[in-house]
Amino acid sequence: MTFEERGERLVREIDSLRPVVEDVAKSLYENPELGLQEVFAVSKLTGILESKGFHVETEIAGMPTAFKAQAWNQGPRIAFLAEYDALPEIGHGCGHNLMAAVALAAGIGLKNAFPPEEARATWLVLGTPAEETIGGKVVMAEAGVFSDIDAAFIAHPGQLNSLGGSSWASHPIEIAFRGRTAHAGGNPQEGINALDACVSAYTAIRMMKNHLRDDVRLAGIITHGGDAPNIVPDRAVARFTVRSKSSHYLEEVVLPKVRQIAEGAAAAIGATVEFRHYEPLFKETLEHPVLRELARKNFEYLGQELPEMPRGGGGVTDVGSVTWETPCIQIGFSMTDARGHSREMAADTIKPRAIDATLMAAKVLALSAMEFIYKPELLKQAKDYLEQARRDQN
């Protein structure tokens, strides 16, 4: 079978899933749920996958609304990642209902198009909750969910078709200083002023920016600075967003310096300090050239425009962490003229244009995945690239 013959078969199969895509888009739109509370979405999606012959496991990586659906058990393991969490007040204003529909259409389409004796592959749909809040994929990556996955695909809706783009690493930190209370007027000499330590640390951390690479963001606020002006504050707390293009640089250089400064400021006045990451490390997106080339080819095969994208700034996504675990791409697909995170975008997700675009995105991902099965050397190239990138981190 040629690429064209395989492609036609797959495109036909995915087109026949239009009612499934409409059903998913609409029912999730009407029942928006916040991160880690996506009970309706998970039962809807896993119900469809089971009815199409997938074996479903829920409560993956300790999260009740994460799931794994699998068809066959042979050859390379190819995963399509579904998101389904909504935003407070504006529902599916980020279009994650369509991300779920893309993953289902791609996975089910491939399973139906190629009998297991013809295409040796395992098709997976992974349900990845809470993208907008805790970053469910980070939790899943840390739990090893992607360690046996050979490639992963995901598609995000928006204004433009794209091959995805860069995102930064982020690892925010809370710094809490402890001192000793005393009467600020009567016997201040008996106190240890935690706020003083916090202010010195804040100032020094901000000044340290001049001695770090340009691609570092260190923005902070003081979230607690004492309880009353006539009491020497025994507790002061600051929170810093800590971002860089490189998680390696963040962990090996930036965060150790932040800690060192805070410890110095505390020691200078006899206070103590504790650190806590109130969000996990979100790694930067590693762009995988083999997957980008496949996706580009398949956008073109489907007659789609692929405009040049402006290079992004310090955005962060939990897909970044997946790109360091397995060859992975997040494409963008055009389904709206509205801005992201808006009520208008939510309303657009159930219109015919969005359903067409969702089917198109599923085709781009499924056609790309199909190439990996029929051209194993491509999959090997993609994996070699990841291994090299891991060795070259700086």
Ligand SMILES: [Zn+2]
């Ligand atoms: Zn989103």
